[in-house]
Amino acid sequence: MKESPVQSYRDLKVWQEAMNLAEICYKATKSFPKEEVYGITSQIRRSAVSVAANIAEGYGRKTPGEYIQFLYIAQGSLKELGTHLLLAIRVELESSQILNTVLNQCDSVEKLLLLLIRALENKR
Numbered sequence: 001m002k003e004s005p006v007q008s009y010r011d012l013k014v015w016q017e018a019m020n021l022a023e024i025c026y027k028a029t030k031s032f033p034k035e036e037v038y039g040i041t042s043q044i045r046r047s048a049v050s051v052a053a054n055i056a057e058g059y060g061r062k063t064p065g066e067y068i069q070f071l072y073i074a075q076g077s078l079k080e081l082g083t084h085l086l087l088a089i090r091v092e093l094e095s096s097q098i099l100n101t102v103l104n105q106c107d108s109v110e111k112l113l114l115l116l117i118r119a120l121e122n123k124r
Contacts, residue, residue: 009059014112018052018074021105025081028102032093040093044084050077051109064120071117075110082106 009015025048029041051074058070085103089096 009056014116015055017109021109022048047077047081068120075113
């Protein structure tokens with residue numbers, strides 16, 4: 001069965017997985033202490049949303065170079081997110097099992113991002 005062509009950023013597997021990542025970040029941080037709502041909870045959520053948002057924004061840009069630049073920004077947000085999650089594990093805000101599941105999703109998104117970046121760079 002042949003895959004249908006990409007007609008929107010919503011058709012991109014990397015965007016779909018980034019959205020899944022943001023969703024599990026929201027769920028994983030629900031049990032964080034209330035005093036962290038403006039701290040690490042907010043940082044985790046914002047960086048997770050930023051990954052998907054930058055993939056979408058890059059898709060809407062005019063040139064492949066601009067698109068790639070936004071994918072690199074998404075990659076940076078992913079690294080930021082991973083750092084926040086590792087800190088949350090260290091200070092025991094949530095079980096390491098739950099947060100390691102989120103980190104695994106980060107790794108999946110990162111692999112897909114790298115594949116897309118390479119594909120776009122090879123087209124130039």
